[in-house]
Amino acid sequence: MRIRTLILSACTVAAQVILAPLAIPAEPATSKMTAKDVSRKADETARAVGKYTIQERDEALKSAKAALDDVDARMRALDRKVDREWDHMDQAARARARTAQNALRRERDEVAEWYGGLKHSSAESWDEVKTGFVSSYEKLKASFAKATSGL
DSSP states (O other): OHHHHHHHHHHHHHHHHHHOSOOOOSSOTTOOOOHHHHHHHHHHHHHHHHHOOGGGHHHHHHHHHHHHHHHHHHHHHHHHHHHHHGGGSOHHHHHHHHHHHHHHHHHHHHHHHHHHHHHHOOTTTHHHHHHHHHHHHHHHHHHHHHHHHTO
16 A cells, blocks of 8 residues: 555646646647536546556556547637536536536546556566556546536
């Protein structure tokens, strides 16, 4: 447990430095991607990352980074949608929207921490970190689908 805390702390800093620049959306802003599309992409990514061995770390990182970039683009699109519809929402809808957005950001940060863990994990901790990434990504995927269906 202590090593996990150290890994996550180091990974958090690394992820913030690496993921701080604005991500370029995987698809043009005019593209209509549904929650189902995001869900399918998340499933594919989670399965792909879960199958990589420590020797295939570079491929796992590319796949995980692409998935994070895609989620970031979808979250920005969701933020723009909420901003556009803000004046037409009642107080309860506004509160639900902000709560959902904040929860998604927290879950996305957790995925980013595990992504950092993938980058810096040892051979001994690879399976644990890989499993952590996949499970946190699955949680984010479910939350994203729930949030987008409610808006």
